[in-house]
Amino acid sequence: MGGFCGYLATMAGLAAGADAAYIYEEPFNIRDLQVNVEHLTEKMKTTVQRGLVLRNERCNDNYTTDFICSLYSEEGKGVFDCRQNVLGHMQQVGGPPTALGKG
Incomplete structure (x- = not known):
């Protein structure tokens, strides 16, 4: 999420100790x-x-989410596997968020 602003991904990456965060403001190849x-x-x-x-x-x-996940899965064979989760899809599923996880 975040559109053309990588702030959300950057802050989430810092908070969670991510190994990499790919954002719009920092082009990568x-x-x-x-x-x-x-x-x-x-x-x-x-x-x-x-x-x-x-x-x-x-x-x-x-370099879509599917591509990056496939790349990591292929190159990490025998060492690790890769799973993807699209945050926006998770957030849009339920009702209003609560501390107990119930709508």
């Missing part, structure tokens, strides 16, 4: 993705068994 995948692969070979990558919805027209 395939080499950047390669470096990040290699970093995560090496990290997962240690005792740290978690990784988080965030993508702002408008960060890049070609």
Whole structure:
């Protein structure tokens, strides 16, 4: 979420300790993705068994959420698997948010 503003993804990445956050304001290319995948692969070979990558919805027209997830899944075979979650889809499902998770 966030459209052309990467603030939400950046703050969420900082708060959650993300390994990478792809945002509209900072263009990236395939080499950047390669470096990040290699970093995560090496990290997962240690005792740290978690990784988080965030993508702002408008960060890049070609490097979609599906593409990035597929890239990470393919390059991380045997070391880690990759799952994706689109925050906007999760937020739009239920009723009004409450502390108890009930509408």
